[in-house]
Structure formats: structure tokens, C-alpha cells
Amino acid sequence: MSTIRGRLVASVTATLGAALFAFGAVLYLVQRPERFRDVDARIRFQGDLIAALLAEESGPGDSLSAPVGDLGRTAQVVGTVRLVIRSLRDYVVVISPTRELEYASSGARGLPVQPLRSLVELGEHPFTGRTLGSAELASEAGRIPIRYYLREVRAGGRPGAMVVAAAPTVGVVLPPDRLIPAMLLSAAAVIVFALLIVYLLVDRTLQPVDAIVEEVEAITDGRSLHRRLMEPRIQDEMARLTNTLNAMLARLEQSFASLHRFTADASHELKTPLTVVRAGIERAITHPKAPPELMEVLEEALVEVNRMAELVDALLTLARADEGRAPLHLEPVELKDVLSEVSETASILGEQAKVAVSVAVPERSVTMAVDPSRIRQLLMNLLTNAIKYTPQGGEVRIDWEQVDGNVVLSVRDTGVGIAPGDLPHIFDRFWRADQARRRSGGRPGVGLGLAISKWIVEAHGGTIAVESRPGRGTTFTVTLPIGATGEQ
Numbered sequence: 001m002s003t004i005r006g007r008l009v010a011s012v013t014a015t016l017g018a019a020l021f022a023f024g025a026v027l028y029l030v031q032r033p034e035r036f037r038d039v040d041a042r043i044r045f046q047g048d049l050i051a052a053l054l055a056e057e058s059g060p061g062d063s064l065s066a067p068v069g070d071l072g073r074t075a076q077v078v079g080t081v082r083l084v085i086r087s088l089r090d091y092v093v094v095i096s097p098t099r100e101l102e103y104a105s106s107g108a109r110g111l112p113v114q115p116l117r118s119l120v121e122l123g124e125h126p127f128t129g130r131t132l133g134s135a136e137l138a139s140e141a142g143r144i145p146i147r148y149y150l151r152e153v154r155a156g157g158r159p160g161a162m163v164v165a166a167a168p169t170v171g172v173v174l175p176p177d178r179l180i181p182a183m184l185l186s187a188a189a190v191i192v193f194a195l196l197i198v199y200l201l202v203d204r205t206l207q208p209v210d211a212i213v214e215e216v217e218a219i220t221d222g223r224s225l226h227r228r229l230m231e232p233r234i235q236d237e238m239a240r241l242t243n244t245l246n247a248m249l250a251r252l253e254q255s256f257a258s259l260h261r262f263t264a265d266a267s268h269e270l271k272t273p274l275t276v277v278r279a280g281i282e283r284a285i286t287h288p289k290a291p292p293e294l295m296e297v298l299e300e301a302l303v304e305v306n307r308m309a310e311l312v313d314a315l316l317t318l319a320r321a322d323e324g325r326a327p328l329h330l331e332p333v334e335l336k337d338v339l340s341e342v343s344e345t346a347s348i349l350g351e352q353a354k355v356a357v358s359v360a361v362p363e364r365s366v367t368m369a370v371d372p373s374r375i376r377q378l379l380m381n382l383l384t385n386a387i388k389y390t391p392q393g394g395e396v397r398i399d400w401e402q403v404d405g406n407v408v409l410s411v412r413d414t415g416v417g418i419a420p421g422d423l424p425h426i427f428d429r430f431w432r433a434d435q436a437r438r439r440s441g442g443r444p445g446v447g448l449g450l451a452i453s454k455w456i457v458e459a460h461g462g463t464i465a466v467e468s469r470p471g472r473g474t475t476f477t478v479t480l481p482i483g484a485t486g487e488q
Helices: 004-057 079-087 113-124 176-218 237-285 292-322 335-353 372-388 449-459
Strands: 091-095 101-104 130-139 142-152 162-168 331-334 356-359 367-370 395-403 406-413 463-469 473-481
Touching: 004 079, 004 091, 004 130, 004 142, 004 162, 004 176, 079 101, 091 113, 113 130, 113 142, 113 162, 176 237, 237 292, 292 449, 331 335, 331 372, 335 356, 335 372, 335 395, 367 372, 372 395, 372 406, 372 449, 372 473, 449 463
Parallel strands: 356 395
Antiparallel strands: 091 101, 091 162, 130 142, 142 162, 331 367, 395 406, 406 473, 463 473
């Protein structure tokens, strides 16, 4: 079972089944001697009663001192003894001192010959006193389980008759061969019913957990941390869990807000000094009396300053986007105009990198409601990224097509490609692929271009996807709705 629901249902059902079997076994073991006790009391009373009557009526020379005959022979006994014995429904017989059948109850007379003979044999064994026991009477229909009571009747100090009182236990206590199937059948029915009830109860109990999971899954990034889980009306463990998660989300929201404010403020404050430093380096480079060795140092410094300025701009863009302070300025834009501008810049970048760059510019009018500056930034980020990782002599191409009210833009290259393990992370901030992705001589970048590209696409209500195979190149596919409203 891979779910808590399944494990709970299985464990509760197994526990209930074990409890049912244990209850049945204990009940059987407890009730068995109780039911036997009732039978024993009855046959003991019958045996003692007949023995007392026989002892009272017996004397020298009476019928108990001599054999009486077979089963059909009528014994000459006192009327009271005869009436009592004949009224008994259990198996009660009197064996004479010569170990022959003297009297038999109506229940014993109804037995077949073989079980009756087995009953008589109980009283034929040498015995003095009283005893209780269990036995089985053999018959053609099977063995009859009984409880028996033996009582010797002495007359005048001489060995006298033997009273055998017995009762069948069939129906009084179920034997194991009948009890176990009955227990299995009833337990199976109870377990199936309990399984259904337990599943419904567990499912109802865990519904708040499913709701919490769905709400937490909806909080996918730092921009969703303002959302809170709905608190249950019943203040139980689920309510405590909800309150704990809401408190955690509040702390995370506060931490993310502080981090975003710091990033935005720091980026904003760094722009001015970087601009001043860059202006000073550019003036120093244009100074006519600057020595060559100083010019080389200044050029390296200018490259790093430009790189820092690019990083600061990217950080400021993302920080404002996280805080919702980077609105899009949507307006009707011709896709042809945007791709034409990108094509001019792409030709220059491709020529510098010795990479063939081609941009498919639409010949017909395709108007989109987008922020033109952000769309150009998106395409330039993808284009420069493709050129950066494409070896000399490779090819980079930007295509477009209109599908179901959307414009699909694709940027393909024949570069080194991206390893499968790196694909899930390429849109993460400051994430960099392994060194094999870096084309020698290319700028390493700051690791924020693709993160900004993803934000631009999602802000316009579109999607961005990537396909790549190492050594076969990479394709970024951007889908933008023509009538996108984006974020106002």
C-alpha cells in the first residue's frame, strides 16, 4: 500500500479480522465447559435419582440381585422406579451386578443396537464410586459424542447395579469441524462489511489532507506565498496542521518579500555607481596619451563593468517582477516589425561569432497585443544564448507559425546541446550548465537570461518549452496568444 488511506484500511481490517477470530476462539473455549456443566448437572441428577430409588427399593433377593434378561424383557421392579426411568429422554440404563442390562430409559430404548451396546459397555467395566467423562457411541450413521455419568448402587454391602446416565452433546457445543467453517463464513461477511465502512470513514477523515495538499501544490513560487489554507471548522489535528502551514507560509512570504526588496534596492542603488565607473573608463580609453598597457587594463575593466551592469539590470527586472512592479505595456504590435529588428541585430552577432543566423520574417500582417520591448528582449535572450553555445560554422534559426489563435516562435541551433539532467534546471536563476556548454571564447553570462525569458512569456499568458540532445542542438519553443492581455 503506497497511501496512508490504503494502509489504514488494511491495518484496521486485519486487526478487526484477528479480533473476530480471537473473540470466537475465546467464546468457544469459555462456553464449552459452561455448556458441558449444564449437561453434566442433568445427567448427574438423573443418575443419582435412579441410584437413590434403587437403593431405597433394593433388598435381599430383589430383582437387582439377579439378571433380568434382554432389551425386550419386562423387569419386575417397583412402580416408582419404572415410571421414572421410562420418562427420561436421555440415555439412562441400569446394569445388574452380573453386568447385564436391567433397565433402560425411553431415550436409551430408542437407540440402535450398536450404540446401545456401547452404552452398556460403559457400565460393564469394573468400577466403584462415581465418575464423569466424555465418550463416543459408534453407529452406522457415525459416532455420537456424549457426556456420561457412572454411579454404582450397593445393596447390603455387596457389589450392586451400575447406573449409566448419558446425554448427547450434538447441538450443545459445535465441534471444531463445524465451528471453524461457521466462523470463517461469518468473519468473511463481517470483514467485507467492515472494509467498506472503514474505507468510507478513512476517506472522509483524510479529505481535509487532500484539500491541504491541493492548496499547497497551488503555491508554486514566491509570488503565491500570499495565499493561505482554509482553516477547518472543527479544531482538531487538521486544524493544527493548517495553522502551522499558514504560519510557515507567512514567514516565507515575509522572508521572500525582504529578499526581493533587498535585491531591488541593491540593484537600483548599484546602477548609478556602475554608470559613473563605466563613463570614467570610457573617457580614459579615449584619452590620446594613454599607454597601451593601460588601455588593455581599461578594456578588461570595461568588459567587467558592462557585465556587472547587465547583471544588475537582470536582477532589478526579476526583483520587480517578483513584487509585481514590472508591468507590461501592451499594445498592438506587428510581428513582422519585431522580427525585422531582431534580424538586423542577429546578423551582426552571428557575423562576430562566425555562426549563420537566419530569421523568418512574416510577409503578411500578424498583429499581437504584447509589450514590444519585452518580446524583443525575449527573442534576443534566446538568440544570444543559442549563438553562445553554437560552434563556429554552425547555424541558428528563428521561425514562426500561427496555430489556433497563437503565435509559435522557435529558436533552433546546431550547438552542443543540453544534457537530459540539466533540462529541468535551465530556467532556474543563476543556474549554469556544465563546462561543456561553454563555447571557448564566448561570454559566460550571468545565468539570468532564461529566467527573465520565462517570466516574459508567462506574463504574456504563454508557455516556453525546450528540446535538446547533446551534440545535436537545442530548440526553444515559445507559444504566445495573439490576443494576450498579460499583466496590467
